[in-house]
Amino acid sequence: MGKHVFIETYGCQMNEHDSERMLRLLEGVSYSETKEAKEADLILINTCSVREKPEHKVYSALGRFKKLKEEKGTIIGVAGCVAQQEGERLLDRIPYLDMVIGTQAIPALPNLVKKVEALGQRVCETGFDANGEYLKTPLPQKPPVVGSIRLVKVKSYVTIMQGCDRFCSFCIVPYVRGRERSLPSYEIIEEVKDLAETGVKEVCLLGQNVNGYGKGIGGELGFSELLHRINEVNGIERIRFTSSHPADLSEELIQAFTELTKLCDHIHLPFQSGSSRILKAMHRGYTKESYLEKIDRLKEVCPSIALTADVIVGFTGEEEMDFEETLELLQRVRFDDLFSFKYSPRKGTRAAQYEDRVEEKVKQDRLTILQGIQKEITLQKNQALVGSVEEILVEGRSKQSDRDVTGRTRSNKVVNFEGDLGIVGKLVHVRITKAFPHSLRGETA
Ligand code: SAM
Ligand code: SF4
Numbered sequence: 139m140g141k142h143v144f145i146e147t148y149g150c151q152m153n154e155h156d157s158e159r160m161l162r163l164l165e166g167v168s169y170s171e172t173k174e175a176k177e178a179d180l181i182l183i184n185t186c187s188v189r190e191k192p193e194h195k196v197y198s199a200l201g202r203f204k205k206l207k208e209e210k211g212t213i214i215g216v217a218g219c220v221a222q223q224e225g226e227r228l229l230d231r232i233p234y235l236d237m238v239i240g241t242q243a244i245p246a247l248p249n250l251v252k253k254v255e256a257l258g259q260r261v262c263e264t265g266f267d268a269n270g271e272y273l274k275t276p277l278p279q280k281p282p283v284v285g286s287i288r289l290v291k292v293k294s295y296v297t298i299m300q301g302c303d304r305f306c307s308f309c310i311v312p313y314v315r316g317r318e319r320s321l322p323s324y325e326i327i328e329e330v331k332d333l334a335e336t337g338v339k340e341v342c343l344l345g346q347n348v349n350g351y352g353k354g355i356g357g358e359l360g361f362s363e364l365l366h367r368i369n370e371v372n373g374i375e376r377i378r379f380t381s382s383h384p385a386d387l388s389e390e391l392i393q394a395f396t397e398l399t400k401l402c403d404h405i406h407l408p409f410q411s412g413s414s415r416i417l418k419a420m421h422r423g424y425t426k427e428s429y430l431e432k433i434d435r436l437k438e439v440c441p442s443i444a445l446t447a448d449v450i451v452g453f454t455g456e457e458e459m460d461f462e463e464t465l466e467l468l469q470r471v472r473f474d475d476l477f478s479f480k481y482s483p484r485k486g487t488r489a490a491q492y493e494d495r496v497e498e499k500v501k502q503d504r505l506t507i508l509q510g511i512q513k514e515i516t517l518q519k520n521q522a523l524v525g526s527v528e529e530i531l532v533e534g535r536s537k538q539s540d541r542d543v544t545g546r547t548r549s550n551k552v553v554n555f556e557g558d559l560g561i562v563g564k565l566v567h568v569r570i571t572k573a574f575p576h577s578l579r580g581e582t583a
Contacts, residue, residue: 143169144178148195149186152344153218155295157184160247162276167248180213185220187310189482196220200232207234213254219314225264240264241315242272266316273321292533292563294338298326299345307421307489311346320351323359327367334373340531343379349386362390369398380406385423387432395440403440404550408448412467413460416453433471444474444549452501453481454492461504474519476512480505520573527583530568532561552577
């Protein structure tokens with residue numbers, strides 16, 4: 139009988155995709171996924187250390203799974219950024235932990251599991267991989283069939299690069315994910331073609347700074363050229379990417395939004411702060427003015443473009459005036475959605491040594507004010523779509539009702555509407571009838 143793996147994932151899309159890669163590798167050695175930890179023979183916690191809060195979650199998750207280890211001997215592993223950062227220390231601290239799998243050790247996972255299973259060894263693999271094996275993604279499995287319906291996986295992430303060379307002063311990523319490495323374009327295009335053959339209609343290209351794609355590989359395509367090639371792959375209907383760094387956002391990429399029919403009209407362009415003084419301390423490589431110029435250019439070239447971003451409040455040294463500038467930027471750009479965070483000092487980063495930290499209460503107050511303003515803007519933006527007809531890629535059953543299906547607009551907004559599972563994977567036109575803070579309701583047009 140096959141064995142079961144339960145994977146708990148924290149953090150960004152990169153981690154979500156890494157969990158998927160781990161699952162594909164484990165499927166090759168007789169594991170299948172379970173959504174119930176108590177049914178699992180192997181539990182993997184894929185962790186994030188970008189802020190303190192997600193980092194702490196790993197320890198509470200381990201506490202929850204301790205009982206399963208005692209009762210059933212379940213193998214327990216920690217992967218991702220905390221694994222990379224803590225290494226052997228995790229094994230010392232958690233006596234019932236079997237495996238520590240660093241960010242570049244994913245290809246070694248099947249062998250590590252075998253070692254634990256056969257020899258009862260505790261293992262830790264956190265070296266950086268010079269051969270670039272960690273960049274490769276195993277082939278996807280054929281989609282399962284339930285009754286007469288093939289449960290098509292409609293969209294997929296595709297990692298095009300890993301790591302980061304930008305070293306923003308607040309960020310741990312370059313230390314736990316290593317330096318920027320791109321995957322050769324022919325491998326990416328092959329992967330996209332393979333995905334299209336399994337029924338995938340939408341790909342989201344992943345990297346910490348996709349605009350830096352191709353750096354360090356002689357004669358490689360640039361990011362915009364890569365998008366052009368993917369636009370030609372038969373079967374793929376939509377292309378997205380994340381994240382894009384404002385300092386590296388080229389005119390060529392901006393133009394791609396009008397040139398490429400499959401490139402969706404949405405860009406995630408983190409700004410982090412609306413104060414040029416704080417941006418300098420963050421080592422971001424752009425000013426408020428140059429960020430706004432790029433936003434204006436994007437809106438000019440693609441008026442329907444949806445804009446989302448990340449922002450940090452309470453960065454060390456942030457004064458009331460700096461925060462006011464962040465709020466002004468919000469009102470000026472009117473983002474469709476925003477991911478907002480309180481600054482969380484990370485050991486080993488440059489900003490962790492900065493003095494003049496902002497008090498926790500001030501950080502929380504600023505976050506509450508900012509989120510209140512953004513909530514209004516997001517709702518207004520959603521309301522503005524009521525009455526319009528949007529192209530939706532149908533992804534599957536809606537969680538809210540089994541009469542409804544769910545999908546996304548080209549601008550990445552969730553839309554629920556009545557429909558049967560036969561239209562999953564299809565592009566359909568839907569009239570928007572109602573707007574909510576996080577989704578839209580519609581009916582087929
Ligand atoms: N590479 C992406 C970029 O530059 O846009 C961001 C990757 S990071 C995993 C995601 C977001 O986490 C960042 O955009 C930033 O807003 C937030 N973040 C990173 N380090 C942080 C820290 N020390 N404290 C609070 N938020 C942080
Ligand atoms: Fe972190 Fe900056 Fe790299 Fe993004 S660009 S991953 S924020 S160092």
